[in-house]
Amino acid sequence: MGYEKRIVTNEINGDSYIYVKHPSGLDILIWKKEGFTTTEALFGTKYGSVNNRFKTVDDDEYIEVPEGIAHFLEHKLFENEDTDVFELYAQTGAMGNAYTSFAETVYLFNCSENYDKSLRILLSFVQKPYFTDESVAKEQGIIGQEIKMGLDNPERKSFFNLLNCLYVNHPIKIDIAGTVESIAKITPELLYKCYNTFYNLHNMCLAIAGNLDVDEVLKICDEELIPVADYKLDASVVEEPEEIACDEMCEEFPVGMPIFNIGYKCKAYSGYELLKNEYIASIMMQLVVGNTSKLYNDLTDEGLINSNFGFEVFWGSDSMFCLIISGESKDPKTVRRRIEEEIERLKRDGLDKDEFEIIRKSRYGSLVKSFDSVDTCAEYLLNAQFVGVDVFDMQKALQEVTFDEVQNGLYKFFDKSKSAISIIVPSRKQKGECDA
Amino acid sequence: MNIDYERREIARGVYLNIIKDKRFNSNFASVLFITPFSKEEASARAFVPGILSVSNANYPTRAELNRKLLSLYNASLNTSSVVSGNNYITGYYASCIIDKNAFDGENVTEETVRLMVDCILNPKVVDGVFDPKEFAILKQELIDTIDTEINNKRGYALTLANEIIFRDEPFSVRYYGTKAMAQALTNERAYEIYLDTLHNADIEITIAGDGIEASAKFLEETFSELERPEDNNIIFYDKSPLKAEVETVDVKGDVQQTRLVMAYKGDSKNVYVDKLMTAMFGGVATSKLFMNVREKLQLCYSCSANYKEYNNTLIVESGIDAKNLDVAIKEIDKQLKAIAQGDFTDEELYNTKLMISGAFKSNYDSLFALGMWYDVQHRRGTCYTPDEVIEIFHSITREQIMECAGTYKLDTVFTLSPEV
Incomplete structure (x- = not known):
């Protein structure tokens, strides 16, 4: 079979993987890890919880579907007409699993033997949907329990409350699993509609890393992949204003001390620009609130934060980008105020260039270390493909980040008018404007 | 390897x-x-x-x-x-x-x-x-x-x-x-x-x-230069005694979902038999608990079993609706008894061995995991490689699994449940 094939090489240590555009329309990425025992394969689609509105070339209008349906579909795909997928994996010794994120659904297995047989199972069941009224009703019960489990998680609540502060329309603010009420509206017909729209090989990717044979992987793909027409999917999310929805949200929960998430809404990026800006923003955040920063150490000394304090650059899909600082504090509002003051001080006085170099070096070290994990390599392959870059572009982007870009990031990313705080306070306090 | x-x-x-x-x-x-x-x-x-x-x-x-x-x-x-x-x-x-x-x-x-x-x-x-x-x-x-x-x-x-x-x-x-x-x-x-x-x-x-x-x-x-004491009294294995009667405790809390924890105490002599039996009972995605408590009865999102090696104790854990509590407890108990009575196929046993083998082999792909592997081996007084342990797993018979499951008796049922 004729493939469009490309070898992608890491210039630093010579590692390489292969990209193949399969005739079926699927992007395939294969990374042979010499000397390793395990193999990890991920078969994913660019379909997550934010894609609850879409149309294809055959549709005149956008179709809206219930919240949580992508996650529901992930669960249901494990049940074939004649057998349970986990039982098939059990015969090969593989551990199968799946997850749904904001922007993707991924089916995976990890094994130490029989990766060829497991790969056939993976490719086969994901292409073979089977939904009935009975099986949908069954799953509503199981996922209902999963949702309830999430309702007992205060960190998750605080995180989604922050997204509800920052985003007016964007579906990123909706919990991936949906609600008990929203999943009650799911029917087999809706599942087939979503499946046929998003589980199109042109919208999907296979990433496999570890102990494998490249030719054998491609042979299995040739035999198992069923070509379909490209539906020219339009899954653009609703328009999101630059402004935030509200700058504070407080909620009671049975917690030992207040939990907070502070966020800064930023412009969205895609492709290599996303990669680069993620590094710029994360290095900048390390300089402002990281564990070597003045602010972090002052807040620790004053007992305002503890070791659960952290930060992240969050982009659940390439249509949104924000910075999040989170933790526990007896006084989250003071933490927020101090962060804002420190940002203003650093805008005036500038960042420390020596510290910047140390942090950039540390990021390189983290990246190099992460290539030791077969699972991580497979995840990198899939994520990079969905973003539209190569895995080793991460090193390139990191090397390209300049001190000036990070310094300018203070203005680019930290806009006080687009910041918000979500606070979870211990129960039995007044709701609304909280005194945390 | x-x-x-x-x-x-x-x-x-x-x-x-x-x-x-x-x-x-x-x-x-x-x-x-x-x-x-x-x-x-x-x-x-x-x-x-x-x-x-x-x-x-x-x-x-x-x-x-x-x-x-x-x-x-x-x-x-x-x-x-x-x-x-x-x-x-x-x-x-x-x-x-x-x-x-x-x-x-x-x-x-x-x-x-x-x-x-x-x-x-x-x-x-x-x-x-x-x-x-x-x-x-x-x-x-x-x-x-x-x-x-x-x-x-x-x-x-x-x-x-x-x-x-x-x-x-x-x-x-x-x-x-x-x-x-x-x-x-x-x-x-x-x-x-x-x-x-x-x-x-x-x-x-x-x-x-x-x-x-x-x-x-x-x-x-x-x-090697540190000051050293005489021999330490390091004891890892200390079997937890079975209570004379099953102890049932319910704690009320501000929760949406009831958390159920059940403990069984056993008397098995072979850690690898215990591990294999636990996997078949509630450690893998084709386990008795997953297939019955979750998939068949749809009582929960997760129901799993975990073996506390040093205490000879099997812990089952799940999150369920309070109204389904009794059904869940009965079903969990029934599934352990089913294993003790041999209500499993040779294929189920073999497949569980395969899955465990895969998990054990993955230790070769991480220095941290290898380090921890040998640490645990020495506590057991052995120095097996993952491959050697896999061989042991494959030699375990269905009779050993049944006997092992039969030694486990219900000791405690604990729930953290919503305030009414």
């Missing part, structure tokens, strides 16, 4: 484990202190690794130590505190890139290992105790940890259940102690416990990776 592994006792109760492996981009080192303990010491023992990991005499502030770690290509320094068997184990773990991945040929591995050892043996001391400022911060953090244990409902339920399942046994103790213990902790007492650990604990040291010879030599020279 061949592992280049070497172990030797470098002083009484101090063991150096060396794993040479050139496949990885990073190296790994750990130092574990293992000591018997009384529950009154839990907070002090949990406190010590925290304060040792934020500074040392050469890098006396958090910022300085963290900056040094970042400059070593983000070398990591982590700690752990666990109650294991009748012992308290405090662990120090370092990881860094291998030297040949460094830009300028720096000795990243040796520097990282020396930094970790400095934190352990050369802390910042002021007037014979830990730095008072750091002591105050970390004591408060320990109290906060105890205060916030209710945040994680699953972990909280397990903690409460543990106290009932293992009442009056060392394993019932929260690794960080109680709030009263944490509040009463003094700097003097914490420092005393630190010195006691250093001089009286058994010590397991591991260094793994590529280009580790100089670091191994340094570790050997340093730790």
Whole structure:
């Protein structure tokens, strides 16, 4: 079979993987890890919880579907007409699993033997949907329990409350699993509609890393992949204003001390620009609130934060980008105020260039270390493909980040008018404007 | 797969484990202190690794130590505190890139290992105790940890259940102690416990990776000079006694979903049979609990079993609606009895062996996992490789599984349920 094939090489240590555009329309990425025992394969689609509105070339209008349906579909795909997928994996010794994120659904297995047989199972069941009224009703019960489990998680609540502060329309603010009420509206017909729209090989990717044979992987793909027409999917999310929805949200929960998430809404990026800006923003955040920063150490000394304090650059899909600082504090509002003051001080006085170099070096070290994990390599392959870059572009982007870009990031990313705080306070306090 | 592994006792109760492996981009080192303990010491023992990991005499502030770690290509320094068997184990773990991945040929591995050892043996001391400022911060953090244990409902339920399942046994103790213990902790007492650990604990040291010879030599020279006690009374295996009657405890809490924890106590003699039986009962995605409690009866999102090797105890855990509690308990019990009565196919048994084998083999792909693998092997008094253990698994018969399951009797049913 004729493939469009490309070898992608890491210039630093010579590692390489292969990209193949399969005739079926699927992007395939294969990374042979010499000397390793395990193999990890991920078969994913660019379909997550934010894609609850879409149309294809055959549709005149956008179709809206219930919240949580992508996650529901992930669960249901494990049940074939004649057998349970986990039982098939059990015969090969593989551990199968799946997850749904904001922007993707991924089916995976990890094994130490029989990766060829497991790969056939993976490719086969994901292409073979089977939904009935009975099986949908069954799953509503199981996922209902999963949702309830999430309702007992205060960190998750605080995180989604922050997204509800920052985003007016964007579906990123909706919990991936949906609600008990929203999943009650799911029917087999809706599942087939979503499946046929998003589980199109042109919208999907296979990433496999570890102990494998490249030719054998491609042979299995040739035999198992069923070509379909490209539906020219339009899954653009609703328009999101630059402004935030509200700058504070407080909620009671049975917690030992207040939990907070502070966020800064930023412009969205895609492709290599996303990669680069993620590094710029994360290095900048390390300089402002990281564990070597003045602010972090002052807040620790004053007992305002503890070791659960952290930060992240969050982009659940390439249509949104924000910075999040989170933790526990007896006084989250003071933490927020101090962060804002420190940002203003650093805008005036500038960042420390020596510290910047140390942090950039540390990021390189983290990246190099992460290539030791077969699972991580497979995840990198899939994520990079969905973003539209190569895995080793991460090193390139990191090397390209300049001190000036990070310094300018203070203005680019930290806009006080687009910041918000979500606070979870211990129960039995007044709701609304909280005194945390 | 061949592992280049070497172990030797470098002083009484101090063991150096060396794993040479050139496949990885990073190296790994750990130092574990293992000591018997009384529950009154839990907070002090949990406190010590925290304060040792934020500074040392050469890098006396958090910022300085963290900056040094970042400059070593983000070398990591982590700690752990666990109650294991009748012992308290405090662990120090370092990881860094291998030297040949460094830009300028720096000795990243040796520097990282020396930094970790400095934190352990050369802390910042002021007037014979830990730095008072750091002591105050970390004591408060320990109290906060105890205060916030209710945040994680699953972990909280397990903690409460543990106290009932293992009442009056060392394993019932929260690794960080109680709030009263944490509040009463003094700097003097914490420092005393630190010195006691250093001089009286058994010590397991591991260094793994590529280009580790100089670091191994340094570790050997340093730790062989420590003052050593007579033989320690380290006991890992201490069977938890079965209660005369099943104890049922319900705690009300501000939760949406009932957390169920059930404990079975057994009398099996072969750890690998126990592990295989547990996997078949509730450890893999085709287990009896997953296929019946979740898939068939749709009572929960997850229902799993976990084997506490040192206590011969099987813990089942799930999150369910309160109205389904009785049905779930009966079904869980029924599935364990089903295994004891041989209600499983040879294929089920073989497939479970395959899945476990895959999981065990994956230890070859991580230096950390290999280090921990040998640590556990030595506690069992063996030195098997993952491949050798897989052979043992494949030799286990269905009769052994049935016999093993039959020894487990229900001991405790604990629930954390919504207030009505």
